[in-house]
Amino acid sequence: MSIPFTVGRLIDFFTTPTPQIPLGLTLGQASSLLFLMFTVGAAANAGRAMLMRISGQRIVARLRERMYGAALHQEVEYVERGEGDVLSRLSVDSNVVGDSLTQNLSDGLRSVIMSSAGLGAMFYISPKLTFLMLAIVPPVSLGVVFYGRYLKRLSTRTQEALGEMTKVAQESLSALRTVQAFNAVPHEEKKFHEKVNDVLTLARKEAVASGIFFGSTGWSGNVTLLGLLGYGGTMVSHGEISVGDLTSLLLYTVYVGSGLQMLTSFFTSIMRGVGAGERIFQLLDRHPAIPPNTGLPVDPTRRGPIRFEEVYFRYPSRPGVEILKHLDLEVNVGESVALVGRSGSGKSSINSLLLRYYDPEKGKVTFDGQDIREFNPASWRSAIGVVPQDPVMFTGTIASNIAYGSEHATREQIEAAAREANCEFVWGMPQGFDTEIGRLSLSGGQRQRLAIARALLKKPAILALDEATSSLDATSEHRVNDAIDKILRSRQTTCLIVAHRLSTIARAERIVVLEDGHVVESGTYRHLVNKEGSRFRALMAAQLSAAAGDSPSELSAEEKSHQPQEQRPPQEAQL
Numbered sequence: 001m002s003i004p005f006t007v008g009r010l011i012d013f014f015t016t017p018t019p020q021i022p023l024g025l026t027l028g029q030a031s032s033l034l035f036l037m038f039t040v041g042a043a044a045n046a047g048r049a050m051l052m053r054i055s056g057q058r059i060v061a062r063l064r065e066r067m068y069g070a071a072l073h074q075e076v077e078y079v080e081r082g083e084g085d086v087l088s089r090l091s092v093d094s095n096v097v098g099d100s101l102t103q104n105l106s107d108g109l110r111s112v113i114m115s116s117a118g119l120g121a122m123f124y125i126s127p128k129l130t131f132l133m134l135a136i137v138p139p140v141s142l143g144v145v146f147y148g149r150y151l152k153r154l155s156t157r158t159q160e161a162l163g164e165m166t167k168v169a170q171e172s173l174s175a176l177r178t179v180q181a182f183n184a185v186p187h188e189e190k191k192f193h194e195k196v197n198d199v200l201t202l203a204r205k206e207a208v209a210s211g212i213f214f215g216s217t218g219w220s221g222n223v224t225l226l227g228l229l230g231y232g233g234t235m236v237s238h239g240e241i242s243v244g245d246l247t248s249l250l251l252y253t254v255y256v257g258s259g260l261q262m263l264t265s266f267f268t269s270i271m272r273g274v275g276a277g278e279r280i281f282q283l284l285d286r287h288p289a290i291p292p293n294t295g296l297p298v299d300p301t302r303r304g305p306i307r308f309e310e311v312y313f314r315y316p317s318r319p320g321v322e323i324l325k326h327l328d329l330e331v332n333v334g335e336s337v338a339l340v341g342r343s344g345s346g347k348s349s350i351n352s353l354l355l356r357y358y359d360p361e362k363g364k365v366t367f368d369g370q371d372i373r374e375f376n377p378a379s380w381r382s383a384i385g386v387v388p389q390d391p392v393m394f395t396g397t398i399a400s401n402i403a404y405g406s407e408h409a410t411r412e413q414i415e416a417a418a419r420e421a422n423c424e425f426v427w428g429m430p431q432g433f434d435t436e437i438g439r440l441s442l443s444g445g446q447r448q449r450l451a452i453a454r455a456l457l458k459k460p461a462i463l464a465l466d467e468a469t470s471s472l473d474a475t476s477e478h479r480v481n482d483a484i485d486k487i488l489r490s491r492q493t494t495c496l497i498v499a500h501r502l503s504t505i506a507r508a509e510r511i512v513v514l515e516d517g518h519v520v521e522s523g524t525y526r527h528l529v530n531k532e533g534s535r536f537r538a539l540m541a542a543q544l545s546a547a548a549g550d551s552p553s554e555l556s557a558e559e560k561s562h563q564p565q566e567q568r569p570p571q572e573a574q575l
């Protein structure tokens, strides 16, 4: 801020016959003092830029971690349906907030100081000319307020559009095999183009608004400068102020002007940050429908029956369709129950309720007589081993994948679980359990067996197994079934199996047939197969004729040997 003042004094020093330097300094002393001030100023500037940038990045890092944590604690539906477009909030919005809080905040502070100190100096030199310059402030500030509000709205919409765009890209990139197999690349490009266009349209609106705003503020600034020059020039000719004073004043006007302009972009950037911040705090403040950290812990050694009592359930995303109605189901300690029914009859939904991805609309699910809603969800889930239909493997070694969720497991325990789950293929790999695997680098049967090992390592009280609908080759299927068989025979774990393959169904102690979201039949395999007109027989017959009609070769040898009695010779019906 000393430069305009110094320039004015220098001009007067060289243009007046009796020059004077403030504070009675010599020219050399004044120069040294200025040099020192510039050096200190430069060091402070460097420190400001560094500190602000570092603190900005720390804010972004902290926001991202908290947002990620908040997203992982939400109910699965919120994240899976992409409602929160978490990824774009994590990457884009946090950056916008970080920038507007730090770099921008420091520029803002700097411009406040610059403008007020400049104005002070101007008042000191000539109050009359300062008032003339200030005439520009009210209309510009009004413009800033309106422009800022408009920008905030625009920013929220832009972030939303960016989120939509990321969602589309994410979906097709993660399903690239399908996209390419169906030659849907042009279709996906078109979908993405539409989303990119939405972002572009909003960016255009912002560009037009900012063009008009900055054009008009720049114009008013220049007009003010022109007025100052004209009026100030007459004051100089009347001897009211010196040429040096007018020069200082003009330079301060430029400083104040650029300070105010910086303040404007500070304000608009803060508004943009507020828009992005709203989206961040929406996620951070969101209370998950199933709070993860409340409720009673579940003793890992506790065993007890599972009961679905008068359960009614519909998915929040499809409130019009009742998936489970009047469902009563009991699974005793150590019992294995196979859930069978037509596709869409609600089998997997039962598992989802057991794992508390959702809560029933009416009725309750109990474990050992206690409503599972009373338990801490994390603790409750640790009592359940899950083998999903299409198990996911994470990037890392085979050992780390088996130990997923059981971080403290020893290598011996991991190997024992793998052995129990028939994962003998691991020993055949060059680096055994230390082999690095990606998400898709194993066959379906191998992934299922690893998932069984992962579930077994937890030593769960309950095993929830959702059998793969996709067909495995006969050997693989046999190894998977054999692994399941071992668990069923151990009678230590209560098993709820969503079963599709006859070979698995026949192994369960009890079969529960579901139709339209409730139990229509229950009994042993032998009982249901032999029961005249049973729903189970009809179901199996329908499945087998469909399979035989579509492609008889799809039935594995094992499946064929488990065909219901009415379809094969009596001696083969014995299990």
Ligand SMILES: Nc1ncnc2c1ncn2[C@@H]1O[C@H](COP(=O)(O)OP(=O)(O)OP(=O)(O)O)[C@@H](O)[C@H]1O
Pocket (backbone or CB within 6 Å): 315, 317, 318, 323, 341, 342, 343, 344, 345, 346, 347, 348, 349, 350, 498
């Ligand atoms: N997340 C979800 N949101 C909305 N509806 C869903 C969801 N998951 C499943 N559904 C619907 O709920 C019904 C029951 O699905 P569920 O997966 O429980 O059936 P299923 O008997 O396991 O079928 P399958 O044998 O084909 O796996 C189906 O109509 C399905 O479309």
